[in-house]
Amino acid sequence: MIDRTEIEKGVPQEKLPEKTLLPHEAKIKKRRALVKGIIYTLLILMAIVCFIPFLMMLVNATRSNDAILTGFTLIPGSSLLENYRTMMEYVNIWNGFKNSLIISVLVTVLTGYFSALTAYGFAFYEFKGKNFLFVFMLVMMMVPGQLGLIGFYELSKTLGILDTFIPLIVPAIASPFVVFFLRQYIKTTLHPSLIEAARIDGASEWRIFHTVAIPIMMPAVATMSIFTFIGSWNNYIMPLVILFSPEKYTLPVLMGFLKGSQVAQNLGSMYLGIAISVVPIMIAFLFLSKYIINSISAGAVKE
Amino acid sequence: MKNLNRYGYLFIAPFWIIFLVFNIYPVALTFYYSFTNYSGSGVAEVVGLANYQRLITDTFFVEAFFNTWKIWGINFALQIAIALVLAAIFSDMRVKMKGLAFFRSIFYLPNLITVSSVALLFGILLDWQHGSLNMVLMNLGLISEPINWLNQPATAQLSVSLILTWMWFGHSFIVVMAGVSGISNDYYEAALIDGANRAQTFFKITLPLLKPILLYIMITSLIGGLQLFDLPMLLTDGIGSPDGSLNTMVLYLYNQAFKYNNYGYAAAVAYGLFIITIIFSAIVFKSMYRNERKQARQV
Numbered sequence: 001m002i003d004r005t006e007i008e009k010g011v012p013q014e015k016l017p018e019k020t021l022l023p024h025e026a027k028i029k030k031r032r033a034l035v036k037g038i039i040y041t042l043l044i045l046m047a048i049v050c051f052i053p054f055l056m057m058l059v060n061a062t063r064s065n066d067a068i069l070t071g072f073t074l075i076p077g078s079s080l081l082e083n084y085r086t087m088m089e090y091v092n093i094w095n096g097f098k099n100s101l102i103i104s105v106l107v108t109v110l111t112g113y114f115s116a117l118t119a120y121g122f123a124f125y126e127f128k129g130k131n132f133l134f135v136f137m138l139v140m141m142m143v144p145g146q147l148g149l150i151g152f153y154e155l156s157k158t159l160g161i162l163d164t165f166i167p168l169i170v171p172a173i174a175s176p177f178v179v180f181f182l183r184q185y186i187k188t189t190l191h192p193s194l195i196e197a198a199r200i201d202g203a204s205e206w207r208i209f210h211t212v213a214i215p216i217m218m219p220a221v222a223t224m225s226i227f228t229f230i231g232s233w234n235n236y237i238m239p240l241v242i243l244f245s246p247e248k249y250t251l252p253v254l255m256g257f258l259k260g261s262q263v264a265q266n267l268g269s270m271y272l273g274i275a276i277s278v279v280p281i282m283i284a285f286l287f288l289s290k291y292i293i294n295s296i297s298a299g300a301v302k303e
Numbered sequence: 304m305k306n307l308n309r310y311g312y313l314f315i316a317p318f319w320i321i322f323l324v325f326n327i328y329p330v331a332l333t334f335y336y337s338f339t340n341y342s343g344s345g346v347a348e349v350v351g352l353a354n355y356q357r358l359i360t361d362t363f364f365v366e367a368f369f370n371t372w373k374i375w376g377i378n379f380a381l382q383i384a385i386a387l388v389l390a391a392i393f394s395d396m397r398v399k400m401k402g403l404a405f406f407r408s409i410f411y412l413p414n415l416i417t418v419s420s421v422a423l424l425f426g427i428l429l430d431w432q433h434g435s436l437n438m439v440l441m442n443l444g445l446i447s448e449p450i451n452w453l454n455q456p457a458t459a460q461l462s463v464s465l466i467l468t469w470m471w472f473g474h475s476f477i478v479v480m481a482g483v484s485g486i487s488n489d490y491y492e493a494a495l496i497d498g499a500n501r502a503q504t505f506f507k508i509t510l511p512l513l514k515p516i517l518l519y520i521m522i523t524s525l526i527g528g529l530q531l532f533d534l535p536m537l538l539t540d541g542i543g544s545p546d547g548s549l550n551t552m553v554l555y556l557y558n559q560a561f562k563y564n565n566y567g568y569a570a571a572v573a574y575g576l577f578i579i580t581i582i583f584s585a586i587v588f589k590s591m592y593r594n595e596r597k598q599a600r601q602v
Contacts, residue, residue, distance in 0.1 A: 036398055043392075043402075047409045050469065054412075056435045057424055072438040118318040125311025133315070137322075143330060144530055146553055147577050150336055150560050150570050151329030167325075174322035205310045234417045236533045237553075241561060252419035256537055259423055270427055277420045285415055289408040292415075296474065297481035300519060 054278065061272040068267045079268055087269040090262045093276050095247060096254035103165055103239075103250060104232040107172040111228045112221045114173040119182035120213050124195060134183075141176040146237070153241055163244045172232075178224045185220040186213065223295045226288065233281075251277050337570035343560075347567065354571035364572065366547055367555045368579070374460050374535075374551070375528030378467035383520065385468070386475035391505050394483045396491050407480070410473030418470075422537035425466055429453055453539055456548030463534050463549060475520050482516030483509060518591045522584055529580050532557065552576050 060068055063077030087093065122134055156167045190213060198208045214221075236252040243249055249257060255277060263269050285292070337354055341347035358364055389410075393400050413421070428436045429452040437449040452458045486509065494504045535549035542558055543550025556576065560569035 032398065036400070039392060039398070039400065040402075043406055047406060050409055050413060050473075053424060053428060053469075056428060060435065068435070069433050072435040072442070114317055114321075118315045121311045121314025125308045125314070127308050127311040130311065133319070140322075140326065144526065144577065144580060146530055146532075146556065147573050148326065148329030148333050149556070150566055150573065151332030151334075152325065153560075154332060154336075154566075155325070155329055171321060171325035174318050174326055176322075179318065199307075205307060209314070230415065234419075236417075236419050236536075237557065241557075252417050252533075255417070255419040255423050259426065259537060267427060267433065270423070274420050274424050278416050278424075281415055281417070282412065285408075285412060289411070290404065293404075293407055293411060293477055296477050297484075300478040300481050300516060 054282070057271050057275050057278065060268060061275045063268055065266045065268050068271075077268075080272070083266065083268040083272045086266050087263050087273050091254065091258055091273065092247075093251075093254065093258075093273055096249050096251040097276075097280075099165075099248060100233055100251040103168050104229050106165075106169045107232040108225050108229045110169065110172040111175045111178055112225050115175050115178035115182050115224070116214060116217050116221055117209065118179045119186055119217070120209055122179070122183050123186050123190075124192065137176045138180065141180065149237070149241065156242060162242060163248065164242075165248070167242050168235075168239055168250075172228075175228070178228065181224055182217055182220055186217055190216050223298070226292055226295060333570045333573055335570075336567050337574050339567045341567040341570075343564040343566050350567070354568050355575070357568065358571050358575050363547070363550065364552070364555060364575070367543075367550045367552045370460065370543075370548060371529060371531055371551045374463050374467070374531060374549075375525070377461065377464035378471070379521070379524055379528065381464070381468040382472040382475050382524075383517070385472040386479045386520075387510075389472075389476045390479040390483050391501070391509065393480065394491075394509065395501065396488075396495060397501075403480075407473070407477055410476055412473070413470045414474045416470075418533035419537055421466065421470065422534045425462070426453070426538050429462060454545050456546045459539070459545050459548050463531075463538065466534060467528075467531075471524070475524075478516060478520055479513065482513045486512050514591065518588070521587055521591075525583060525587065526580055529553075529576065529583075552579075 055074070056072070059074055059076055060072075061083060062080045064079035064082065067077050067079070122130065152167070153162075156162045161167050194212060195208055198212055203211070234252060235250075236256075239250045239253045240256070243253060246254075246257060255274070258264070258270065258273050263273065336347060338349055338351060339347035340350050340353075389406075392398070393403050393406075428434050431437065431449055431451040431454060434449075434452070436452075437446070440446045441449065450458060452462050490508050490512075491504065494508060499507070530553050531551045532553040535543065535551050535554050536557070539545065539549055541554075542562070543554060552572070553576065556569050556572040559565045559572055
């Protein structure tokens with residue numbers, strides 16, 4: 001994009017002496033160390049600002065309502081159990097946890113398996129209308145989820161699956177973006193001659209898919225699965241529209257429910273409820289952070 | 304060999320059956336409803352373009368449109384500025400900062416947390432009298448009396464913008480860093496040898512080469528921002544208080560459909576939002592592309 005001549009043109013030459021002033025190098029080094037120190041301090045300050053809402057949440061989760069009302073301190077209180085009991089009296093947060101887990105796991109598995117299947121079908125077979133279907137899928141990928149929200153609700157009503165997990169799980173079978181990503185991936189990693197060899201050995205098409213294609217696609221499926229899981233776990237508007245019974249609520253919907261319930265009277269319990277919804281994700285991130293960040297980087301550069 | 308190709312249809316069939324039923328059909332059905340006065344039950348009467356006529360004169364929708372833009376715009380400017388400064392610091396060859404992995408993780412963390420939990424958390428942290436934030440700010444002597452963050456339009460919108468910035472600058476930073484690491488070191492070495500200072504290196508090398516990545520961030524952020532829902536829904540009363548300042552387009556859509564049973568009109572709101580998204584994505588794309596061409600001509 002940029003050629004060398006432009007760089008040379010844009011750089012004034014009079015700055016060069018700084019590099020040749022050898023006696024002053026020690027001084028420059030010292031100044032650089034100082035600058036570095038200041039930058040590190042600012043970065044750590046920023047990290048603290050980033051983390052402080054979570055810290056406040058964790059500390060307040062252990063303090064009683066009265067203590068929270070009188071002021072803020074970083075010293076944990078001793079009302080953790082009491083807060084927990086008050087919260088559980090009105091809202092069973094573990095139930096929401098269980099619902100979210102069931103839905104997110106099933107969504108992740110369905111998305112992974114069927115996207116791999118579809119990607120394989122698009123990548124290694126020739127059939128009429130293939131290109132049209134693929135382009136059509138790409139176009140539909142651009143459509144935001146909210147566009148069909150009302151139709152989706154009406155459809156679920158007609159099918160009698162409102163207030164069940166079905167409308168939250170089954171649509172995961174069709175995930176255009178994951179199909180697109182996996183197709184690009186398998187096109188470059190699986191050579192058709194490998195499939196031919198398996199065919200000559202007498203393997204059926206299903207077997208080839210399950211024993212040859214799936215293992216090769218696994219790294220890409222894993223990458224996509226992280227985002228599928230997070231997306232499903234954090235989804236708010238869909239379960240909010242579909243589910244009515246509190247015992248079926250997912251964690252995000254339960255959070256909204258918490259706000260409007262009696263628990264909101266007790267701030268300590270509120271903080272604890274939020275903390276319970278947040279901490280597992282934080283722990284998971286502790287182990288997966290490198291992997292997640294690399295996936296984001298890779299995804300961005302490829303597009 | 305040829306008959307094996309029918310497996311292609313078989314393999315993609317589950318996807319297409321589910322896609323048609325749960326994706327295409329709802330989108331088409333919503334489109335149909337946008338021309339009716341459907342109210343969630345009974346008969347949907349076709350009313351032609353009435354819903355769309357109402358949409359362009361609806362002050363609440365127009366207000367929601369500008370609110371969404373204001374909230375997204377402040378957030379995006381801050382988020383991208385922070386991400387670029389951080390990227391400039393960590394890619395500087397002379398300073399050679401360490402701890403990139405650590406800071407990246409910490410800065411990214413808020414992005415992973417469920418938005419509804421974030422909304423609830425800030426809802427009580429920002430509380431006027433009992434919120435911990437006001438207490439801390441007062442203890443530090445930064446403010447003399449509690450700020451009623453979520454009860455005044457300006458501070459409420461600013462709060463949402465800042466929460467969004469807090470949630471997303473780490474993500475933008477990771478993406479910008481990925482772009483920076485894709486730039487060949489030769490450029491930076493050459494600049495170093497030629498004695499270019501930091502600002503020159505950043506503005507003449509890093510920024511121009513990052514353009515495709517910045518475009519990617521801007522478009523994904525814009526599409527996400529126009530769909531802003533969870534935060535305004537759960538921070539205040541769910542209908543855009545205070546004074547309609549947190550009324551965003553998707554919040555308006557949700558309330559029209561599921562609170563007031565105006566399904567037909569809500570469907571029109573959905574399509575209005577869709578058209579707006581397409582138009583602005585196209586504008587962003589085009590302006591970036593045109594700038595590139597202009598620069599190419601200058602060189």
